Amino acid sequence: MKTFRIGGVHPAENKLSAGKAIETLGLPKQAVFPLSQHIGAPATPIVKKGDVVKVGTKIAEAGGFVSAAIFSSVSGKVNKIDSVIDASGYRKPAIFIDVEGDEWEESIDRSTTLVKDCLLSPEEIVAKIKNAGVVGMGGACFPTHVKLSPPPGCKAECVIINAVECEPYLTADHRLMLEKADEILVGVSILMKAAKVSKGYIGIENNKPDAIKLMTAKSVNYAGIVVVPLKVKYPQGGEKQLIDAVIGRQVPAPPAIPINVGAVVQNVGTAYAVYEAVQKNKPLFERVVTVTGKSLKNPSNFLTRMGTPMSQLIDAAGGLPEDTGKVIGGGPMMGKALVNTEVPICKGSSGVLIMNDKEARRGEPQSCIRCAKCVSACPMGLEPYLLATCSAHGDWERVEHEMIMSCIECGSCQFTCPSHRPMLDYIRLGKGKVGGIIRARNAKK
Amino acid sequence: MANKLIVSLSPHVHNNDSVQKNMYGVLIALIPALLVSFYMFGLGAVIVTLTSVIACVFFEWAITKFILKRERTTIMDGSAILTGVLLAFNLPSNLPLWIIIIGALAAIGIGKMTFGGLGCNPFNPALVGRIFLLISFPVQMTSWPEVGQLTSYTDATTTATPLALMKMAVHGDTSALEQLPDTLTLFLGNNPGSLGEVSALALLLGLIYMLWKKIITWHIPVSIIATVFVFSGLMHLVDSTAYASPLAHLFTGGLMLGAIFMATDYVTSPMTHKGMIIYGVAIGFLTVVIRLFGAYPEGMSFAIFIMNAFTPLINTYCKPKRYGEVVKK
Numbered sequence: 001m002k003t004f005r006i007g008g009v010h011p012a013e014n015k016l017s018a019g020k021a022i023e024t025l026g027l028p029k030q031a032v033f034p035l036s037q038h039i040g041a042p043a044t045p046i047v048k049k050g051d052v053v054k055v056g057t058k059i060a061e062a063g064g065f066v067s068a069a070i071f072s073s074v075s076g077k078v079n080k081i082d083s084v085i086d087a088s089g090y091r092k093p094a095i096f097i098d099v100e101g102d103e104w105e106e107s108i109d110r111s112t113t114l115v116k117d118c119l120l121s122p123e124e125i126v127a128k129i130k131n132a133g134v135v136g137m138g139g140a141c142f143p144t145h146v147k148l149s150p151p152p153g154c155k156a157e158c159v160i161i162n163a164v165e166c167e168p169y170l171t172a173d174h175r176l177m178l179e180k181a182d183e184i185l186v187g188v189s190i191l192m193k194a195a196k197v198s199k200g201y202i203g204i205e206n207n208k209p210d211a212i213k214l215m216t217a218k219s220v221n222y223a224g225i226v227v228v229p230l231k232v233k234y235p236q237g238g239e240k241q242l243i244d245a246v247i248g249r250q251v252p253a254p255p256a257i258p259i260n261v262g263a264v265v266q267n268v269g270t271a272y273a274v275y276e277a278v279q280k281n282k283p284l285f286e287r288v289v290t291v292t293g294k295s296l297k298n299p300s301n302f303l304t305r306m307g308t309p310m311s312q313l314i315d316a317a318g319g320l321p322e323d324t325g326k327v328i329g330g331g332p333m334m335g336k337a338l339v340n341t342e343v344p345i346c347k348g349s350s351g352v353l354i355m356n357d358k359e360a361r362r363g364e365p366q367s368c369i370r371c372a373k374c375v376s377a378c379p380m381g382l383e384p385y386l387l388a389t390c391s392a393h394g395d396w397e398r399v400e401h402e403m404i405m406s407c408i409e410c411g412s413c414q415f416t417c418p419s420h421r422p423m424l425d426y427i428r429l430g431k432g433k434v435g436g437i438i439r440a441r442n443a444k445k
Numbered sequence: 446m447a448n449k450l451i452v453s454l455s456p457h458v459h460n461n462d463s464v465q466k467n468m469y470g471v472l473i474a475l476i477p478a479l480l481v482s483f484y485m486f487g488l489g490a491v492i493v494t495l496t497s498v499i500a501c502v503f504f505e506w507a508i509t510k511f512i513l514k515r516e517r518t519t520i521m522d523g524s525a526i527l528t529g530v531l532l533a534f535n536l537p538s539n540l541p542l543w544i545i546i547i548g549a550l551a552a553i554g555i556g557k558m559t560f561g562g563l564g565c566n567p568f569n570p571a572l573v574g575r576i577f578l579l580i581s582f583p584v585q586m587t588s589w590p591e592v593g594q595l596t597s598y599t600d601a602t603t604t605a606t607p608l609a610l611m612k613m614a615v616h617g618d619t620s621a622l623e624q625l626p627d628t629l630t631l632f633l634g635n636n637p638g639s640l641g642e643v644s645a646l647a648l649l650l651g652l653i654y655m656l657w658k659k660i661i662t663w664h665i666p667v668s669i670i671a672t673v674f675v676f677s678g679l680m681h682l683v684d685s686t687a688y689a690s691p692l693a694h695l696f697t698g699g700l701m702l703g704a705i706f707m708a709t710d711y712v713t714s715p716m717t718h719k720g721m722i723i724y725g726v727a728i729g730f731l732t733v734v735i736r737l738f739g740a741y742p743e744g745m746s747f748a749i750f751i752m753n754a755f756t757p758l759i760n761t762y763c764k765p766k767r768y769g770e771v772v773k774k
Contacts, residue, residue: 367564381767411456
């Protein structure tokens with residue numbers, strides 16, 4: 001069975017909510033839409049206080065080519081344009097909408113009938129995706145239309161669908177595949193048409209045999225789509241690791257990107273969003289979110305409107321447990337610890353993970369014993385112990401030479417360190433510094 | 446509620462591995478060899494091992510507390526116990542107590558704490574202790590008791606080891622190799638030597654355990670063993686009366702102990718797989734060179750010691766295979 005070639009670890013899977021069907025979460029009282037919920041320029045608001053909006057009304061326009069429009073997930077009145085603390089922990093500008101009723105834009109096709117055929121041209125598809133505010137749903141939130149517009153000189157050869165869900169606990173993609181298999185496959189076909197390729201691979205880890213079986217059985221009805229079962233190993237859902245696992249190619253060091261080896265990688269949730277955007281005229285304003293944790297009463301998967309505060313999801317899953325120590329937006333390996341539970345659900349919110357106080361605490365760091373387990377674990381073939389030590393000493397020249405910018409911050413090094421050293425903290429510091437130095441150098445040229 | 450949430454950077458989970466687990470894991474891997482040493486050398490082995498462990502732990506505790514004046518001692522992490530056992534394994538079972546204690550002081554004091562404790566030492570502490578004693582007390586360190594004297598300690602009768610016979614052969618004694626025990630006896634450990642090194646079988650069981658528990662990788666032990674096998678095998682083909690068979694080389698002296706437990710010490714061995722193989726091949730090569738052409742009958746500890754010194758250099762030049770170096774299949 002296929003997998004990526006360098007490094008990797010095996011965190012406990014803890015997929016507590018894998019058997020729970022997707023439930024639709026009720027509407028929030030107020031929905032909050034941060035203007036930066038994607039990589040790139042923040043969106044520009046096109047509504048003002050007092051404006052009445054419907055479900056699916058565009059409320060902010062893309063702020064550039066690498067940016068994405070934002071749509072209201074609720075009907076009601078714009079209360080204010082203010083700032084909110086989002087999952088990153090920073091205060092960011094956002095649009096606040098008070099919910100009144102549930103009135104949808106008429107252009108949206110709300111029926112559940114499968115629309116299989118798509119007669120649009122690739123350019124029309126990309127335009128439609130762009131116009132629906134679709135971004136990568138795996139967490140990085142890179143605008144989808146940008147990935148489908150290759151830079152000059154690059155040609156896509158295949159679309160790879162990331163259905164790996166290698167983060168422990170999260171089950172949103174898994175459930176989506178079980179419940180919306182045909183819609184996803186149509187979405188993949190549309191993405192292949194938009195990227196002008198005839199091959200599409202869906203990479204699914206072997207810990208989801210039901211999803212592999214279902215998708216494989218259904219994929220025979222769709223030309224060119226192959227389901228690729230993958231051996232379970234973290235971080236297989238990393239874009240570069242997935243390309244290596246599925247087509248055996250490796251993307252050269254930055255600034256090279258996946259398209260340089262002919263691959264366009266999209267998350268399975270994105271494929272579903274593309275289906276809805278192109279076939280149902282439905283912009284991206286809701287997504288499946290896993291709410292989970294060992295102390296939580298009912299770990300669940302909710303179809304959630306964007307802008308819903310995380311506290312509402314937690315309440316629906318049985319309420320915040322007494323012994324809560326940490327609330328994480330995303331999974332335990334790469335998710336972000338939240339400062340409060342009022343953080344709104346955004347396009348990239350794949351899960352809410354509640355950790356109890358004991359799980360939430362880090363181990364006491366000890367001296368590095370040079371066991372080299374971090375070197376074996378690093379999926380990018382770096383030396384995390386060295387990058388961390390040199391970053392701690394401020395030796396930016398050395399860490400740049402040792403390829404710190406290739407780090408994907410997957411956390412495998414720190415996960416595996418017997419001395420509990422906070423390596424990734426230091427590597428992030430180093431990446432920030434070196435990134436600044438590189439930008440300054442390029443600006444001088 | 447909101448004000449008591451813990452906020453820290455990812456990853457938020459850990460595989461629950463720890464320094465202690467690794468150190469005690471190595472100690473568990475040493476149990477078969479320890480039992481064999483008790484079976485072969487009886488009381489002497491028990492006394493030497495206990496003295497060495499107690500002395501090593503005591504010196505680590507005393508130096509941390511009274512010289513370095515640190516609040517927390519590291520004696521519970523298992524590394525001092527491990528150094529004690531490994532040092533004992535490298536000593537003859539009839540060594541007087543006071544020499545063992547000096548060895549423990551050299552190992553922990555000079556070998557480890559001088560540099561700041563666990564993780565900072567350039568040389569394997571147990572090896573520092575052994576080499577210190579070998580140079581300081583050459584007579585006591587090179588007279589090994591015969592096996593099976595279960596109730597004797599310093600009064601045990603001593604005998605020539607297989608390695609001494611092999612050295613005599615190199616020096617022209619054509620009948621020396623014929624006196625070697627057969628390969629199976631050497632493999633099981635029924636022959637004189639330092640107390641922990643005699644049974645290749647017991648040490649290999651320890652290797653299997655450590656590989657299974659992912660405490661070490663195969664790179665260092667396998668590259669050492671393979672190099673010794675090939676190099677000594679070639680020499681054996683050239684002149685089988687002067688140079689012992691490769692299996693005799695593998696199963697005698699400290700070779701297995703060194704390859705499996707001493708050279709693989711985390712702190713003093715290279716960090717990358719490529720580096721580990723270079724390190725292992727060099728140790729194997731140096732060991733055979735010293736055994737066949739050097740003044741000492743055994744070269745394992747010197748070979749590891751020399752390569753410990755090269756570890757930082759190897760780390761500087763041997764980088765792991767970076768992602769992206771292979772662009773296409």
